[in-house]
């Protein structure tokens with residue numbers, strides 16, 4: 171090969187690849203609308219995108235896995251956390267996480283309630299984009315898809331009375347001043363027996379008990395349907411009933427119940443205060 | 459220095475050195491925040507230090523490219539620059555752009571679009587500076603009438619880099635579409651046109667340092683460019699896997715980006731082959747270290763570590779983790795930091811007083827400390843990233859819980875980054891400790907040596 175031929179090689183390679191790339195780009199434009207549900211890009215979504223950019227969120231978080239690696243991925247966050255949770259969190263992250271235990275804290279951003287609502291609309295649009303099913307497993311912010319993997323075995327063996335002893339290093343100790351949702355989240359892993367010993371909050375992860383991801387929406391549906399056997403009138407009522415009298419309505423499946431009796435302990439009614447139950451319900455109702 | 463106007467390169471290099479040092483300060487600050495808690499949470503949070511870190515990187519590397527081009531073009535075309543004044547105005551404008559952008563970031567004035575955070579006015583100035591630069595270099599070559607292939611590849615690389623920056627100036631309503639075009643700039647820069655720039659400098663340095671035959675070197679340079687674009691253009695799709703674009707980009711991205719290392723293997727063989735065949739024709743062995751080092755470290759950081767996570771079935775798990783940071787550091791350093799440092803090391807002895815042509819002892823320390831430090835940083839990001847992928851992505855442990863479990867790797871990151879920083883500090887010290895000297899000397903141009911073959915294909919322009 172002489173120099174002239176090698177030049178022709180360079181030009182041909184570049185030309186062919188560029189042409190193919192441009193054709194595929196055109197075809198992608200044909201499909202963007204459908205894949206991204208472009209008709210759902212409402213003014214709120216657009217405004218939320220601007221809030222996202224203005225606050226430089228991408229330089230701590232990732233979205234679609236792109237950004238910085240200092241804070242969790244938010245692609246599917248609205249499918250894991252409900253609107254109330256996200257609202258309360260963005261108003262003041264310090265009420266949910268503690269910089270001493272987590273060693274990182276999101277600085278409070280200067281956001282109005284409207285900014286937050288728009289941001290949630292934007293993130294919700296993002297979560298529904300058809301992106302080849304990524305992530306392959308849910309990416310949680312804290313906790314674990316498989317309960318207990320965030321604890322040491324000795325912590326699991328000796329869950330002591332001391333409030334923080336049974337908590338994984340990633341969980342903060344809460345104080346009464348915290349948001350009721352945050353308090354409920356802490357109770358979820360600290361009551362005895364701990365809810366998260368049997369229930370995951372990650373979608374599709376069923377353990378001794380069914381996953382509680384999406385419990386709010388599912389309760390809504392269930393209460394209105396004919397198969398519902400209990401006495402609750404609405405979703406919140408159903409969640410409360412499931413904690414207080416687990417057998418009032420049975421989720422089908424031989425691993426969950428036998429002879430009309432749920433395997434879930436029925437001791438919570440006695441052991442928890444009304445306030446604690448309220449907090450647990452408040453937390454569970456945010457699990458979209 | 460054979461031409462008086464090559465002196466402008468010195469000032470470009472000096473600016474690059476200062477910005478390189480600053481880049482590391484903000485890198486170390488960012489890494490310290492991984493460990494936390496952060497006393498600067500409300501003064502200088504992570505997002506600000508990280509933006510400044512990556513933007514300084516881009517600005518100093520481009521400053522280095524421009525300086526190195528102003529050094530190389532007079533040598534290649536055997537003439538003075540068209541306008542020294544224009545070159546200084548360009549540098550001034552560039553520095554003002556860079557400094558105001560960085561100050562703006564401190565107040566969160568930016569677009570919030572990764573790596574393209576420059577506000578619109580700054581982006582426009584960047585384009586203007588690029589045009590001034592291309593004009594100046596173009597006129598120089600036109601006046602001289604001597605246009606070598608090495609120069610051609612370099613200029614085409616710089617020109618295309620300017621063109622590919624244009625999509626970044628547009629506004630996109632759909633976030634997915636804006637991601638799609640963001641990669642036309644970022645990916646097609648680092649895995650396309652910037653590799654042409656690197657290839658151009660590499661060819662220049664190898665011809666000068668080893669005395670390799672220009673005809674042969676330039677022939678292979680074309681082959682490398684062909685391979686870069688054959689794989690690199692469609693390889694863009696390795697950023698399209700999970701962002702809301704059609705499914706067919708998955709196999710295309712996997713296949714073509716897996717071919718990308720071919721060009722990098724080619725480049726390393728090219729450098730090694732030139733040395734083996736032609737030996738050393740120049741006393742500057744330090745510049746030679748940087749030149750070969752760049753080719754080899756690119757193969758490692760971009761080729762090997764890029765390949766490691768470029769296949770869709772792997773990237774599905776590693777996407778958006780510290781694995782990306784591992785690769786980003788090693789690749790950027792090997793390909794673009796080291797090639798600029800190679801050009802500086804080559805040019806420096808003839809621009810300063812009393813400097814040993816072979817390179818100083820401090821210069822060698824700088825080389826080896828940086829190499830060891832960057833290798834250690836790459837390993838730290840890698841071990842942290844592997845831990846993160848297994849715990850967070852596969853096992854399903856929460857993000858924050860996982861980060862707490864991989865703290866030890868962040869300690870390692872800071873330790874090795876400090877080693878690296880010492881290496882860079884020595885390089886900067888070595889750069890500034892001899893006063894500049896801008897005298898024209900009569901070194902022998904390797905192309906003009908008695909035994910060098912004539913240059914048949916340097917087309918004369920009108």
Ligand code: HEM
Pocket residue numbers: 237238239240482483485486487488489508511512515782783786787790791795871872875876878879
């Ligand atoms: C003292 C040395 C350095 C330290 C401690 C350091 C640290 C960091 C940190 C903590 C990040 C943020 C990663 C994240 O998003 O979470 C980062 C990003 C980055 N740094 Fe550095 N860095 C250093 C030197 C360098 C050098 C020398 C280069 C290139 C030549 C470089 C190129 C980059 C790039 C390209 C990114 C963006 C990576 C990505 O988003 O994947 N850094 N660095």
Ligand code: HEM
Pocket residue numbers: 235236237572573644648649696697715716718719756760761763764765766767768769773776777778779782785786787789790793
């Ligand atoms: C000198 C050449 C290269 C440089 C400077 C470079 C630099 C980078 C940087 C900075 C990123 C992070 C970008 C972002 O997230 O915004 C990145 C991502 C990536 N690079 Fe490279 N790269 C180079 C070559 C390669 C090659 C040759 C391959 C494949 C063989 C490759 C594969 C990848 C992949 C797959 C990602 C995406 C990682 C993810 O999923 O987050 N890179 N590269």
Ligand SMILES: [Fe+2]
Pocket residue numbers: 645649693694696697
């Ligand atoms: Fe890429």
